[in-house]
Amino acid sequence: MDFRYVSNVISPEPQDRPHGAAARRGPFRVGERVQLTDERGRMNTITLTDGAAFHTHKGFLNHEELIGKSEGSIVANTTGQLYQALRPLLSDFVLSMPRGAAVVYPKDAGQIITMADIYPGARVVEAGVGSGALSISLLRAVGDQGYLHSFERREEFAAIARGNVETIFDGPHPAWQISLGDFQDEVVKAEAPGSVDRVVLDMLAPWECLDAVATVLAPGGVWINYVATVTQLSRTAEAIRADGRFTEPDAWESMVRGWHLEGLAVRPNHRMVAHTGFLLVTRKLADGVTSLALKRRPSKTEFSDEDLEAWTPGSVGERSVSDKKLRRAARDASATTQTRGHVAPAQPTVPRPAAEDSVQETDQAQNPDA
Ligand SMILES: C[S@@+](CC[C@H](N)C(=O)[O-])C[C@H]1O[C@@H](n2cnc3c(N)ncnc32)[C@H](O)[C@@H]1O
Numbered sequence: 001m002d003f004r005y006v007s008n009v010i011s012p013e014p015q016d017r018p019h020g021a022a023a024r025r026g027p028f029r030v031g032e033r034v035q036l037t038d039e040r041g042r043m044n045t046i047t048l049t050d051g052a053a054f055h056t057h058k059g060f061l062n063h064e065e066l067i068g069k070s071e072g073s074i075v076a077n078t079t080g081q082l083y084q085a086l087r088p089l090l091s092d093f094v095l096s097m098p099r100g101a102a103v104v105y106p107k108d109a110g111q112i113i114t115m116a117d118i119y120p121g122a123r124v125v126e127a128g129v130g131s132g133a134l135s136i137s138l139l140r141a142v143g144d145q146g147y148l149h150s151f152e153r154r155e156e157f158a159a160i161a162r163g164n165v166e167t168i169f170d171g172p173h174p175a176w177q178i179s180l181g182d183f184q185d186e187v188v189k190a191e192a193p194g195s196v197d198r199v200v201l202d203m204l205a206p207w208e209c210l211d212a213v214a215t216v217l218a219p220g221g222v223w224i225n226y227v228a229t230v231t232q233l234s235r236t237a238e239a240i241r242a243d244g245r246f247t248e249p250d251a252w253e254s255m256v257r258g259w260h261l262e263g264l265a266v267r268p269n270h271r272m273v274a275h276t277g278f279l280l281v282t283r284k285l286a287d288g289v290t291s292l293a294l295k296r297r298p299s300k301t302e303f304s305d306e307d308l309e310a311w312t313p314g315s316v317g318e319r320s321v322s323d324k325k326l327r328r329a330a331r332d333a334s335a336t337t338q339t340r341g342h343v344a345p346a347q348p349t350v351p352r353p354a355a356e357d358s359v360q361e362t363d364q365a366q367n368p369d370a
Helices: 090-096 106-115 133-142 155-168 183-190 206-216 230-243 292-296 305-310 323-339
Strands: 033-038 043-047 053-056 059-062 074-076 082-086 123-127 147-152 176-180 196-202 217-227 250-252 259-262 265-268 278-283
Touching (some): 033 090, 043 090, 090 106, 090 133, 090 155, 106 133, 106 278, 123 133, 133 147, 133 176, 147 155, 147 183, 155 176, 155 323, 176 183, 183 206, 206 217, 206 230, 217 230, 230 278, 230 292
Parallel strands (some): 123 196, 147 176, 196 217
Antiparallel strands (some): 033 082, 053 059, 074 082, 217 278, 250 278, 259 265
């Protein structure tokens, strides 16, 4: 008889797996981040370390209880408090990772990936990098065979972003490079004219990058902007329109409202993150072509010189972060990467961010009377 083993499970060799995939499977290992959720839905993220413990005012949990256990295990601390243990998803990681600048929220990252049509293998440029939250989603979308060149003007932010990217991908990502400097100056030196498929900007003054974007973006390429205020949105849209090398811009915002689901009490959560930012998307026309809208109605920007002076970090509400805080975030971001697979030093718990930063906080936790 001819016994042949037929497997319907496609199991690529480890080296063929998408970057970091192997590190997301199997039992918990030293150096990994684990998200603990208690019976009231409160979350804490810890980095598994030999000999360390997760302390609360209700006892402590030795990391040894988790090392070697299956994902999804439920473990008890010294006073019997139960915790469900899971690897953080990308969305969890982004909300709890060390940060310097404000991050792009998962809901906006999802919109950016879809509406800018970021696909596996795409050549993408991005600025600024900030804490690297959006870079992580972009790398996931372009994949190991893609290309993401990120530009950041501040060295401390670049260091935080690098630490965060290397933590979630379990080392350097093969598709990623990061350059220091102003996007508008550096991208034209680094990328050949018309060679980029997608441009993603999350910065104070995207309109300053218009010429650089028009130079590097391929005809038909997508340029998406994420801006926090209406004044930035309007300035960027008018600059794109007046330039004529791009299609009519489209703008929108997204609001995600969580729901409370408990028996017959099924209703929207009382609280939500109501505003994050606006998205503005346009596409590059063929070389030498002028947009139909500009042909029909020659336009010029309505902004005066005083207006142009007004876009400062302070006036659009950007919070400045102290150098000390940035140095600490950079240390935290790189410390997690360094502990992977090594004996780790005592590791502080990284708490969930405050309510305004958490899109996943349970309704019960926020509304005890719910
Ligand atoms: C809000 S943060 C970006 C956050 C990032 N997208 C994330 O999800 O973590 C804005 C960043 O843009 C950087 N930046 C502003 N203008 C820039 C420019 N012209 N070129 C490069 N970086 C710039 C700032 O230093 C800051 O780090």
